[in-house]
Amino acid sequence: MSDSLKIGRDVIEQEANALHALAEGLGDTFRQAVSQLVEAKGRVLVSGVGKSGSIAQKVAGTLASTGTPALFLHPIEALHGDLGVVGEDDILLALSKSGQTEELVRFLRHFRRVGAAIVSICEDSTSPVAQLSDVVVEIPALGEAGPLSLAPTTSSVLQLAVADALAMSLLDARGFTAEQFARLHPEGTLGRRLLVRCEDLAHQEDALPVVREDQSVADLLVEMSGKGLGMSCVVDASGIYRGVFTDGDLRRLLTSAPSPMEMTTSEAWSISRREVGSSVTQGTISGTALAVDALAAMRAQQISCLVVVDEDRVPRGVVRLADLLREGITDQATEA
Numbered sequence: 001m002s003d004s005l006k007i008g009r010d011v012i013e014q015e016a017n018a019l020h021a022l023a024e025g026l027g028d029t030f031r032q033a034v035s036q037l038v039e040a041k042g043r044v045l046v047s048g049v050g051k052s053g054s055i056a057q058k059v060a061g062t063l064a065s066t067g068t069p070a071l072f073l074h075p076i077e078a079l080h081g082d083l084g085v086v087g088e089d090d091i092l093l094a095l096s097k098s099g100q101t102e103e104l105v106r107f108l109r110h111f112r113r114v115g116a117a118i119v120s121i122c123e124d125s126t127s128p129v130a131q132l133s134d135v136v137v138e139i140p141a142l143g144e145a146g147p148l149s150l151a152p153t154t155s156s157v158l159q160l161a162v163a164d165a166l167a168m169s170l171l172d173a174r175g176f177t178a179e180q181f182a183r184l185h186p187e188g189t190l191g192r193r194l195l196v197r198c199e200d201l202a203h204q205e206d207a208l209p210v211v212r213e214d215q216s217v218a219d220l221l222v223e224m225s226g227k228g229l230g231m232s233c234v235v236d237a238s239g240i241y242r243g244v245f246t247d248g249d250l251r252r253l254l255t256s257a258p259s260p261m262e263m264t265t266s267e268a269w270s271i272s273r274r275e276v277g278s279s280v281t282q283g284t285i286s287g288t289a290l291a292v293d294a295l296a297a298m299r300a301q302q303i304s305c306l307v308v309v310d311e312d313r314v315p316r317g318v319v320r321l322a323d324l325l326r327e328g329i330t331d332q333a334t335e336a
Contacts, residue, residue: 099127
């Protein structure tokens with residue numbers, strides 16, 4: 001019985017060596033391919049058959065998600081009606097290991113009548129696919145990894161590597177930014193980090209607990225209990241934010257004041273804050289601030305919520321640490 005671990009390592013080493021050879025061999029044709037794709041006025045249509053087709057679908061997705069309008073087009077489907085989606089400004093990126101794939105060759109002949117340029121990725125620059133292409137990026141013909149060297153392994157890895165290299169070169173050439181990436185991935189981790197703002201997650205309007213500083217502690221407790229956020233904003237007679245009264249403030253008040261229910265909210269808040277030896281009020285933040293910045297502020301101040309205030313320092317909402325974590329706002333920029 002063969003040693004499966006040895007086979008696994010051999011396959012990976014063969015593919016790694018092939019990738020190294022590919023990187024060393026890239027030259028002017030790669031630059032020409034990037035130039036053709038950047039200058040294309042239409043979409044990039046990506047096509048291939050079999051395993052090359054599977055790689056082509058992935059490549060189309062990568063291009064589309066990094067700022068290059070792209071679409072996978074199956075050669076056979078194209079020959080039976082889908083050729084109608086091709087515009088005269090569309091460019092074709094064709095993937096074929098041998099460059100001999102009959103269905104792809106027939107499709108390329110018809111594409112030349114209705115589309116723009118053709119860029120291909122294959123092993124043989126003299127193949128029919130290459131002859132029909134404006135630019136050919138060759139991958140080294142090193143044989144497939146594995147005991148039988150039959151199934152597409154190394155060739156698929158090389159096709160994907162070249163296509164990824166093209167996609168990343170296009171990203172750079174177009175000046176594509178992390179913010180643009182986030183807009184295309186709004187529900188990914190990066191999208192939430194760069195797009196979600198405090199106003200999107202804040203408890204606002206009727207859900208926002210607010211009491212005037214001249215109201216009684218009884219009024220304060222009713223407001224806190226009714227809104228269920230474990231806190232209430234304290235404002236002056238003009239509605240200007242003065243501070244926040246939390247469940248923690250209430251516990252300190254009840255253990256330090258003989259008649260807390262006879263106090264105003266302002267008195268109760270002042271006594272509670274003196275008990276913790278601080279006159280610093282709960283932090284505030286703008287509604288347009290990024291939620292990830294709110295998370296950083298909460299952690300830096302060791303607090304569990306921020307009051308969203310407008311330019312006049314009138315409370316407009318409350319965003320809590322629990323809300324941020326529930327929405328997947330994290331310190332990490334890894335896409336999910």
